Amino acid sequence: MEPEYTNAGDGYAADIVSIREAQARIKPFARKTPVFTSDTLDSVVGRKLYFKCECFQKGGAFKFRGACNAVFSLDDAQATKGVVTHSSGNHAAALSLAAKLRGIPAYVVVPRNAPKCKLANVKRYGGQVIFSEPTMQSREDTANKVMRDTGAVLIPSSNDGRIISGQGTICLELLEQVSQIDTLIVPICGGGMASGVALAAKAINRAIRIFAAEPLGANDAFLSKKNGRITKLSEVDTVADGLGAFLGDHTWPIVRDLVEDIIVVDDKEIIQAMKLCYEILKVAVEPSGAIGLAALLSDSFKNNAAYSDCKHVGIVLSGGNVDLGVLWNSFHK
Amino acid sequence: MEPEYTNAGDGYAADIVSIREAQARIKPFARKTPVFTSDTLDSVVGRKLYFKCECFQKGGAFKFRGACNAVFSLDDAQATKGVVTHSSGNHAAALSLAAKLRGIPAYVVVPRNAPKCKLANVKRYGGQVIFSEPTMQSREDTANKVMRDTGAVLIPSSNDGRIISGQGTICLELLEQVSQIDTLIVPICGGGMASGVALAAKAINRAIRIFAAEPLGANDAFLSKKNGRITKLSEVDTVADGLGAFLGDHTWPIVRDLVEDIIVVDDKEIIQAMKLCYEILKVAVEPSGAIGLAALLSDSFKNNAAYSDCKHVGIVLSGGNVDLGVLWNSFHK
Numbered sequence: 001m002e003p004e005y006t007n008a009g010d011g012y013a014a015d016i017v018s019i020r021e022a023q024a025r026i027k028p029f030a031r032k033t034p035v036f037t038s039d040t041l042d043s044v045v046g047r048k049l050y051f052k053c054e055c056f057q058k059g060g061a062f063k064f065r066g067a068c069n070a071v072f073s074l075d076d077a078q079a080t081k082g083v084v085t086h087s088s089g090n091h092a093a094a095l096s097l098a099a100k101l102r103g104i105p106a107y108v109v110v111p112r113n114a115p116k117c118k119l120a121n122v123k124r125y126g127g128q129v130i131f132s133e134p135t136m137q138s139r140e141d142t143a144n145k146v147m148r149d150t151g152a153v154l155i156p157s158s159n160d161g162r163i164i165s166g167q168g169t170i171c172l173e174l175l176e177q178v179s180q181i182d183t184l185i186v187p188i189c190g191g192g193m194a195s196g197v198a199l200a201a202k203a204i205n206r207a208i209r210i211f212a213a214e215p216l217g218a219n220d221a222f223l224s225k226k227n228g229r230i231t232k233l234s235e236v237d238t239v240a241d242g243l244g245a246f247l248g249d250h251t252w253p254i255v256r257d258l259v260e261d262i263i264v265v266d267d268k269e270i271i272q273a274m275k276l277c278y279e280i281l282k283v284a285v286e287p288s289g290a291i292g293l294a295a296l297l298s299d300s301f302k303n304n305a306a307y308s309d310c311k312h313v314g315i316v317l318s319g320g321n322v323d324l325g326v327l328w329n330s331f332h333k
Numbered sequence: 334m335e336p337e338y339t340n341a342g343d344g345y346a347a348d349i350v351s352i353r354e355a356q357a358r359i360k361p362f363a364r365k366t367p368v369f370t371s372d373t374l375d376s377v378v379g380r381k382l383y384f385k386c387e388c389f390q391k392g393g394a395f396k397f398r399g400a401c402n403a404v405f406s407l408d409d410a411q412a413t414k415g416v417v418t419h420s421s422g423n424h425a426a427a428l429s430l431a432a433k434l435r436g437i438p439a440y441v442v443v444p445r446n447a448p449k450c451k452l453a454n455v456k457r458y459g460g461q462v463i464f465s466e467p468t469m470q471s472r473e474d475t476a477n478k479v480m481r482d483t484g485a486v487l488i489p490s491s492n493d494g495r496i497i498s499g500q501g502t503i504c505l506e507l508l509e510q511v512s513q514i515d516t517l518i519v520p521i522c523g524g525g526m527a528s529g530v531a532l533a534a535k536a537i538n539r540a541i542r543i544f545a546a547e548p549l550g551a552n553d554a555f556l557s558k559k560n561g562r563i564t565k566l567s568e569v570d571t572v573a574d575g576l577g578a579f580l581g582d583h584t585w586p587i588v589r590d591l592v593e594d595i596i597v598v599d600d601k602e603i604i605q606a607m608k609l610c611y612e613i614l615k616v617a618v619e620p621s622g623a624i625g626l627a628a629l630l631s632d633s634f635k636n637n638a639a640y641s642d643c644k645h646v647g648i649v650l651s652g653g654n655v656d657l658g659v660l661w662n663s664f665h666k
Contacts, residue, residue: 278655282388282393282618282653283617284611284616285615322612324611
């Protein structure tokens with residue numbers, strides 16, 4: 001067996017060591033989520049699929065891993081004034097829960113159009129909600145004001161070494177559960193999960209292939225890879241409300257170097273995959289959560305001869321926080 | 334520890350020995366389903382809840398356990414002509430899958446109004462569908478005709494020792510996973526699961542209290558317990574399409590003796606519990622699958638002082654085969 005590749009010299013914001021530290025740090029709090037399989041779906045795609053069910057994570061999404069790692073990384077002096085973030089919802093809820101577990105305040109800036117169920121999660125976990133307009137500028141400005149007013153520490157949703165390390169624990173866990181995985185498909189948004197998963201996977205086995213799945217209406221990561229630099233969009237439009245943010249200076253180099261390809265799917269494909277998750281796996285995923293399966297089922301992945309040897313595919317079902325009303329409407333689009 | 338209570342002298346159609354045999358028999362085929370917990374739901378009800386997620390069982394419902402046990406109990410001479418049943422859906426799919434695994438034909442008589450997704454499951458597993466009218470008489474007559482025509486062995490959905498033993502394995506598994514359970518709540522229909530679970534639980538720990546949950550529009554088990562004899566209804570009307578059948582001569586004595594109470598809930602309570610399963614547990618259950626949680630949340634259970642010491646409650650989420658369209662309509666009732 002070749003020695004573990006640590007990325008130590010690559011200058012990334014995280015590496016396998018920080019990911020293993022995160023795993024130990026969050027172990028008392030985070031759930032070890034199950035891996036589901038389905039003979040039915042396997043026979044549809046002609047590959048063995050392993051669904052890492054992060055919708056069963058505390059707070060209903062993988063985001064708790066990163067948030068928990070970040071909150072418990074703070075020393076007491078830093079932590080005492082609390083934490084602040086802006087997020088479309090899942091990171092906000094996750095940070096609220098992690099802060100609650102540490103006994104410190106969480107201030108969360110949430111765009112006015114966030115799904116109700118995600119807002120309800122924030123409140124359930126005791127997070128203090130501050131609304132912003134649904135633009136990145138308004139979100140950042142509002143969060144900066146809260147920092148100045150309270151002295152709270154900013155915990156970004158993706159572009160942060162502690163977050164990347166926390167999300168990387170998904171991959172450590174999955175490869176412990178299913179050692180034969182040769183391919184991983186994860187949703188991409190700010191790139192926290194994609195970065196963490198890619199760093200962990202490549203450290204454990206350089207041969208594992210990493211793909212990220214992105215909605216057509218928010219395809220900034222695809223464009224960034226194509227252009228060779230971080231590319232942002234002036235607006236995003238997708239049913240996958242969790243996937244509207246952009247890559248940052250910490251996540252981009254990792255995505256650039258370690259993610260082989262960004263598979264772009266449209267909303268119809270996302271909804272179709274979501275229905276399969278409900279009907280076949282019996283797992284209540286949100287649209288963002290199903291996008292990895294959508295990518296795998298897409299013509300561009302299916303018909304690409306270079307991917308024909310992706311035989312044991314791990315797919316992260318990233319979250320399950322969905323308004324049932326919105327869900328149904330999207331099924332009828 | 335007191336010696337295991339075997340029920341051997343009670344004349345029931347199954348006992349702890351047949352349930353343990355079933356566990357060994359189905360082990361190569363059935364899934365060991367996970368047990369989910371939720372701090373949120375625990376804090377709502379003031380008890381510790383353990384959700385045995387049989388919606389993740391093969392075929393999408395617990396029914397595979399009984400069907401698999403029955404099919405693999407047959408000797409080769411019996412098995413060769415195949416098996417036949419009538420079922421509202423989940424048993425039909427489960428029997429089709431079990432027969433497929435054994436390499437024998439399955440003939441399934443399905444009422445015309447069965448949910449499409451359940452029919453799709455039957456066909457996916459290679460079962461041969463024969464439609465009947467949606468009355469028990471038509472279902473039985475049609476199944477009898479298939480038996481005569483094919484020589485197939487009838488495998489009832491509930492009222493059968495092999496089925497009761499198979500369903501009892503849910504309880505063996507759950508008590509292995511969570512030893513501190515003091516109370517169990519299961520859906521009741523034909524009584525196969527209630528009987529099997531009650532027999533297993535009482536054999537392992539006589540102190541475990543067993544409750545069954547039943548829809549108001551199909552409350553035959555409630556009436557049977559009240560009247561002290563099997564009581565059938567001329568018609569049933571409930572959103573819980575899996576719970577329309579009645580107790581039989583094998584299941585009734587066990588339900589009569591070992592099930593402490595039947596908790597009756599209306600469709601609104603069932604739908605509310607179902608929403609909680611989706612939104613909090615992220616588990617896609619069918620209405621019948623959520624009825625145990627509905628019973629626990631009902632005023633009649635909550636306000637009954639005799640149940641205040643039910644502190645560690647196991648709830649079987651029995652299945653997840655739901656037409657999403659029907660689901661949504663029921664949410665808006």
